[in-house]
Amino acid sequence: MFRRLKTYQLVTDVVVAGFFALTALFVELQLAPGWGGDFAAVVLAAVLVTILLSGALALRRLSPALALALAWLGAIVQMAFGRPPSPVDLAIFAVLYATAAYGSQLVFWLGFASSFVGALVITVYLVIGPYFGSGGVTWSSIPVALAVLVAAAFALLLSWTVGALVRTGIRARENRDAQRRAEAEAVAEQERVRIARDMHDVVAHSLAVVIAQADGARYAAASDPAAATAALGTISTTARSALADVRLLLTQLRHSQGDGPQPTLADLEELYAQVRAAGVELRVDVDPAPQGDPPAAAQLAVYRILQEALTNALRHGDGGPVGVGLAWHPSRVDVEVRNPIATAVPGAPGHGIIGMRERAQLAGGRLDARADGDVFVVSASLPVGVPA
Template identity: 70%
Template sequence: MAAVFFAVALPVELMVGESTGSVRILGTPAMLFAGAIIALIFSSALAIRRWSPPLALALAWAGAALQMALGRPPSVSDLAIFGVLYVTAAYGTARVYWVGFASALAGALVITAYLFVGPTFAGGGLSWQTLPLAVAVLVAAGFALMLSWTVGALVRTAVRAQANREAQRRAEADAAAEQERVRIARDMHDVVAHSLAVVIAQADGARYAAAADPASATSAAMDALDTISTTARAALADVRLLLTQLRHPQPEGPQPTLADLEELYAQVRATGIELRVDIDPVPRREPPAAVQLAVYRILQEALTNALRHGDGRPVRVGLSWHPDRVDLEVRNGAGTGERPAESGHGVVGMSERASLVGGRLRAFGEDGEFVVSATMPIASELDR
């Protein structure tokens, strides 16, 4: 485009060089050469405007200064100034942006002063008679130059808005992916950790029973294998469901409810752990599905911790279904081995489960016991 512009501007500048009469300060050959240089400067500014807006602006000012120093009238070459002002506003840095704004205002003043104070192109110079015309030229020049800069500023705003939208979309996509990874990790931990804890407890129990009473080893082993088989099959079904959701995103399948708690308690009791469950008061109506799922998963993880870290003392589970909330508490002997830390994955997962339904959870040691305590709200519509 700059080459085409130069091809058009050069003949015009050469004709201006030949026809510049009383204001000519050089000979005809020099004026023709100067016209070619002016066309080349403005064309170069147009060529590099996107690569370097500040350099293009400097070239435009240099071309205008040379043009005025030689006493030449405005010509086609000056049209390149509009393109340069546009890119300073659209693609320049913050400093170039405002320099372009100042150049548009200063350019209008310089053009008017040059036309009416310098060479008398407007006829008669500046006087009371030509003052209205000078004001009109000032307004027209300012409007034209500022229009180019303003269009560039609007493009700059649109480009930044689009970039912000793209960044927001990427951030939202990353956040959604992170939430999905956390959800899958939490579900995998809840399912696999609990099932493996039951399997390990059953295997250890069968081995200890065989060592203590070889006569009953076969019966104990069969009972343990039955529990291991049932637990492993249930875990495998849950893992397959999670993998299916990973491969083919779709609405989640059936989730555990309060009706599944008895099966969970049975799995724990089958390991030989004494489990005491106290529900007072009982639910007046069926709680929301999200609350039921949170209660099940928190109990599942808390009982898993009891299997892994408990010292053999009874595990006590308390559930209190109030009209506006449910209080959950699990207590087990802390034992002498490794205790689940508050920063562990299990405690973090339980806390996330509680927070997802607007509740809170605490895990702490008290009087030689490890306590998991949670409170979760229940929608008030259940009591209406």
């Protein structure tokens, strides 16, 4: 029944309606002596009609349904007193506009119907009313009645049509706003997924290295203190690097700013060193080597895929040699990581494998992760385009 309006909108509607009521009442009282009849009854009718139509004007945006009801009540009172049309009737056009622009679906069509019914009532009232009727309907009055009907219907429908056009514009703006919000939410969700994927890659890899080093240090502490010291140094370096990456990711979560520096092919040697420091025999074969500088997106995808694949080798491998193969062709790069399996491969892929596939798909490529006998193979093919 009532729409939610801002305070300034309510104040504006009430002030406009009050000014309209004072102006209309002044005009009505000026015209009252010329209408004949009992002066007190004429003044009473003017006051009642002005109050009803001004109230409808004040409520037109807050409650279009109530405004339409008050407008009809004002018209009925006006006809009951036998008053002719007057300037106060201009409020009816504003009410019809509001029913089309702001009303519910029911009020929208009630306003449309009121335009036709109102035009018909106006025509009948003017033709046979006390001020304009002259002996009822005659053949000579029919053309006049038709002209009045067309003019009244055109005026009332014009107000309603303008409101309908405004309603369409409002709905279009709301749809655009909803679409923008949906797009913003989709972008934010993609960013959260990307950050979660990066967080998983960084934390899982670093923790796998730290665990492997800690286990090695515990076993070597008794027989080789130097090995234990080296392992602790590797743990410290890996943890500091992971902490810096996590802080960068948390900064991206807190602030709307550009991404920080992303890993490139130059960082692969550090990644290999971390894996070797964890006690894994790592064999890397790059053939052919990249010609020029591959696109940054391809470099990041290759780094993250290798990082996750080597992390899985640390967690699930049996300590045997891990093979890494990179083949940089003119239009694509092929990545393969092979490691012996020490633990059973879960039936459903984990977050790491899902993340690797998502990265490959976002880069326009594909990735396959499967167990081939007692060896787990991760193979990917990513497009690189023309080297930068």
